[in-house]
Amino acid sequence: MMADDLTLLSAIGIVSAVRARKLSPIDVVEAYLARIERLDPKVRAYITVTRDAALAEAREQELALAAGKPPGPLCGVPVAVKDQFQTSGVLTTNGSRAYRDFVPAEDATVVARLRQAGAILLGKLAMSELALGGTRSPAWGVTRNPWDLDRTPGESSTGSGAALAARLCAASVGEDTGGSGRVPAAYCNAVGLRPTYTRVSRHGLMPACWFLDQPAPMANTVADCALVLGVIAGHDPKDPGTSHRPVPDYLAALPKGIRGLRVGLIRELHEHPDVHPDVKRAVEAATETLRSLGAIVREVSIPLISIAGALYIAIGDTEGAGACDELLRSQAGELDPATRTRLQAASLVPFKVYNRAMKARVLLRRQFLDVLAGADVLVSCTSPYSAPLHADLTAPFVDGDDLRTRFFFRRAFTGSYALAALPAISVPCGFGANALPIGLQIGGRPFGEETLLRVAHAYERATSWHEMRAPLADAA
């Protein structure tokens, strides 16, 4: 097999070949490192490439395999994580100049679990500053979408989406506060899952909003995403808030099919006039595919979603401004203007408004749970449009209407699940006339990840969208 072909293997394919001793972890890691060297100057998915450490780990694994040591569930899989996760001895920037010299002493639990499972860390991935979005001058350069270099790969796990689309890692863990894992997945034709809050440890994750942040497994297939979730999920004494629920065998649930499963199409997200017609068509085609697989699809209504974008900013940004208070007071000049003005505005939200937004969040969750009493999963587009141009994403806002359409409105699609503390996954569901990927969002009940993955897998098997590769990824 040619070196570049190795980067076409799924994470599960790599594990299987390495376990069978048909493939050396060293060859896989070298193939990825060569590809990163060749393509990342164009994509800028990585802030730090841990080349030497990755090669050393691959050699160690090779020796361990030769000695008959049992391989882990991610044995030999080259992964990369968002630079929001702390890594022992490796620069961790949180996407900000303010952290340009921060080298943690300990791995985040997610990173530690990936390593324990045999994954090989290739490096740290680019992100919007402080996991917010809209960064105008990223300190480590503009990360580009391999489907169109003039466009964003999505925020805030920008590097995770871009690296998967360009095949610069086999799997990734991003982070999803209000859509930061699912939106890059949608824009980059990848799979991204926001787990139920407390399903995955936040220990060592630099906070954006402590009660919304969740590590988000991202991959090029649903099965790979399920594999990574199974490794990182579960209680962590270092994050006492994590759930004690046992971690299901997510992979085992995938082949069960979806006959008789009840699917709710969320009216407020599907019928919104700002949803691009190509996106709407793709979602409608996806619901037809689900019907053909035996699911029962009907329309459902969650009225409060109409203000979920504003609720998300009122809550998430206000908490974020609190978490960054010291930074805002003493190092505001180090922040990108978009980050600075966003956090400063959030710092001024009156407590009573914040308090009412938090109460409305409880109502929103109740509306979700009422609908989920009669539906097994909910669907909509992940984003109302495909990847925007960098220039459009980072342009200063003209007025309040501009803010409404470019800032609040789109956050309702993914932010509503975060506010309701529910899991949701984005899977590729087609392309627009502009040849850019579109994502289907599937959401569900608390700790319903198994069901989401099962539906996503059934849909993926019935379609070929996930097999399409970005033009850049095809360039040798």
Next chain:
Amino acid sequence: MTRANVERVIELAQLAGIALEADEAGEVADRFYALIRALEPLSGLDLAGIEPVAVFADEGEHDG
């Protein structure tokens, strides 16, 4: 954005101990007032008896 609104935001920021860049006060005011306007539907919601929650209880945790 009116001058009065920008001045109010500068005043609020000073109270909060935040120094705004002179050329960014207008953008901060735009963001702040756009958010307040977008939250206007909150005033029409019946939120009586609802306690705000940061982390929702996991009702099924002990079911295994």
